[in-house]
Amino acid sequence: MMPAIGLDIGSMTTKAVVVEGASVRARVMIPTGSVPRRAAGQAYREALRQAGLQGEPPAVVTGYGRLDVPFAARRVTEITCHAVGARFLFPEARTVVDVGGQDSKVIRLSTDGRVLDFVMNDRCAAGTGRFLEVMAAALGLSLEELGPASARATRELTISSLCTVFAESEVISNLAAGEAREDIVAALHRAIARRVHGLASRVGLEPEVVFTGGVALNAGVVRELERLVGRRLLVPAEPQFTGALGAALLAETGGTP
Amino acid sequence: MGRDAFRQALADACPPREGAIGYVCTYTPEELILAAGLHPVRLFPPGGPTGPADAYLQSFCCSFARGCLDAALRGRWDGLAGVVFPYTCDSLRAVSELWRCHLPTRHHLFLNLPVRVEGIAALAYAAREFERFRQWLEMVAGATVGTDALHAAVRLVGAVRERLAGSSLLGREFLEVAMGAQVMDRFTAAELLEGLAPKTPPPRPGVGVLLAGGALEDPAILDVFEEAGAGVVGDDLCVGSRYAVLGAAWGDSPPGGPVVALARAYLERVPCPTRHPPERRLQHLLARIAQRQARGVVFLLQKFCDSHAFDLPYLRSELSLRGIPSLLLEVEQGALARGQALTRLEAFLEIIGS
Amino acid sequence: MGRVTGRLKVDGRLKHLLVAHYRDAYLARRLRRPLAWVSSGAPVELLHAMGIFPVYPENYAAVCASRRMAVELAEAAEAAGYSPDLCSYARTSIGSMLAQRGPLNGLPLPAPDLLFAASNICGVVVKWWEVAARHFRVPLFILDVPFLAERLTPHQVEYVRRQLEEAVAFFGRHAGRRLSSRSLSRVLRLSAEAVRLWNEVQLMRRAVPSPISALDTFTNLFPMVTLRGTRACVGYLRGLHREVAGRVARGEGPVREERYRLVWDNIAIWYAFGFMRYFTERGASFVGETYTWAWGEYEFGPDDLRDPLGSLATQYSRVILNVDLGQRLDRLLRMVEGQRADGVVFHSCRSCKTYSLGQLTLAREVQSRLGVPTLVLEADMADARAWAEQSARTRVDAFLELLEGRRKG
């Protein structure tokens, strides 16, 4: 089988995956920046270089920047790509939760892996990775530190506002009131998890549930979401690449979702 | 001591007793519920973030209506024998429908009250709906609602309302007692209300404000006022004094019978903004301000509440024409955005205090 | 495969009707014709029969939205203290009232002599008309139409009917017009004829390919809303009927290759017709909308002419926004099956609570009862500030991919 390439141009990061047969040959991630087209080209070339491939194999392109990529052989939405990718990693998947930088989505699959239904968050950033980035900055923490910090929480605080602007001011006034950063982070994770869970209950949460996207790297959000769902979530080893993987698999089979 | 009982009733939400009938709005004639030997429980959602209801309601449904469905789905009112939704607004009408679809409450009634509260056609219609309500209650209770029982219930609720209206409690204390009284056993409420003395000192002169608005979840919302140093000298809230001002009393044989008389009393009360025509509302608000000698009005608006939001520009400009300052604070999930509310309240007090 | 056709030829006449309608509205005062502001669910037949000229603030707000003026007018209302969470039609209308501006030659809707609103579509119109009554200081009549929960009770019909009698007296008192039963019968007959033609046009969309799509019906709805009960409306609909029947006979439709047949729930997104065209470009046709269908629900048979007010009371209680969820679902399921649709798009419209709250349950029921997929789109019919077209297109793409997967699977 020929190697195939998939590109996921997300709002924050651009990912490229090269697959051959059932194995991944290369994987690249760079920031999307302000010109998605440029990031796409760069990730494409870099992935081919890593995989040691010549020529220009056709790419299936997904993510919010997919329409901006002139060399796309085919454009498919993130919904379908995350479904395909998650299903490949976990054949028992019936629900996929993808929380990226700007969007969160919940996808329900049939037993044979077709998309039955999906929902996405409405326009504001509440309940997305972007929200966490703003809050991390307000707390003076890096993204990587959020998950471990929340594991050390001791007190149950509530951040009631989900609007990024108001939540930020709540965080600041909590800090001013002397609350521990760990407790505030945990409260933020709970707020996000609640939001995502609310979204998920609109399509129904069939087990097994796979959690993808960059926010799945945050162990604190995973934990809170598991608590609400009432079961363990399946998190891929590289959750951010699930969409690009799905795109690559679609490129390989040339098939429709 | 007495006050704790009210607070407890509010926290318990659903008394562990048979024949509890939940209802969502003061337009429900609780006299009829009592006359059927049943127990009226006003539904106050707990406030805070919602969960299960978000699967059924989009973000633009107000958090009071959403909170009602949410608490119900979480089992807060599992002990109810029945629930009544009187027609008030579009959001609660939708919640009534969703409750019917998604909850197993044994008895559900949409009490189809008129929007119009004046005119003979509206009265005739409202009386028929009250009558339908009476029959429904008889079915739920398995007993008839007799005239004597209705007279007794009217007297009992009348006593609760009167004692609340005459109470010298203020602010959070008053709201707790008023809301608690709408949940607890009405005999106990009437008894306890007698001789409840205020604990909070009277407010500093010059900074007394009147609260106005619709439904609220939690009396704790008033803590910000205390923190800001604002004395709440009275309210025109549907969960507070508006419950207390309905005068349903009549002689021994009112024309048309007691159910018609009851319907008339409900139509003649101070209208809430979901009723038409609206003119008496402003008059009532002005009277409350004068009576309580309030220096300003703070409107508490549930975010996404159409009925109240539409009246605000008009009410506020009428107040301002009369030199009465007002402030608008939006309530969501039973709370105010604390930091912001505090700043705005303090600034408001500086204005009315000077 | 069908042949592609562009816009309907009758659209040209439509523009003429619209212009003439608003021109007459602006001339009403000079012609000494009383002018009333009417809500979209009010029994306009009464006004036509009494020689009162009706204009529709909701339609006017939709015109503002399609000419991209709604946002600035809404902002004028917000500046006056009206919450941005209120219905955007109401904000647009109030803003235009306050700022004295609008899209038609810069003019706001002409000031009313009378105000007439019915509560059968929402509680919002009651409040909105109260605002107008205070602003213009003119008499207001609210027709209170109780919710139809499960079944219509006799006392409910009686209540509405008595109010209709009051309304006739009210118009007599304030507009100096009288109601003759002959003119009411004539108007009701014309209204019934318009409804019959409209419903036939809708049913022709069962054809594969569908002869017209949502854009056509959303535009052509104007005469049904504002001119129902007039000769002009019937004349126009005959033309529409003829043209659509011709398309069916020739196997023509707006979509090159009809791959997906969809149903739309809720009001149109008036400022985003380009987005509606996107469906067409992707091979998706709308074969029905609950919104345009709603104007086919007023059916007056010969029997109704014996008790016209009673019959109006019944008909206007049954409108889609006044019935319980079960009845909403029945109508929707019937449309999906009858029109052979394979997907439903729910426009979750943040302005319109009566239309939108409950849609999530309807969507589940459609999925589980018919196995038909659904898509919920968050938007607003007039306030473009709540709209993100690119992300809406992504959702549509994903939805069509899902439908495509079912075709294959």
Ligand SMILES: Nc1ncnc2c1ncn2[C@@H]1O[C@H](COP(=O)(O)OP(=O)(O)OP(=O)(O)O)[C@@H](O)[C@H]1O
């Ligand atoms: N190491 C990490 N630890 C915790 N969170 C992380 C980490 N790396 C990334 N994230 C989170 O992941 C988010 C980005 O996720 P992802 O790359 O899936 O987004 P995207 O695909 O670009 O966005 P979208 O799908 O919304 O367009 C960041 O906003 C951040 O919150």
Ligand code: SF4
């Ligand atoms: S709330 Fe809905 S029905 Fe009412 S005026 Fe607005 S859009 Fe129309």
Ligand SMILES: [Mg+2]
């Ligand atoms: Mg992504």
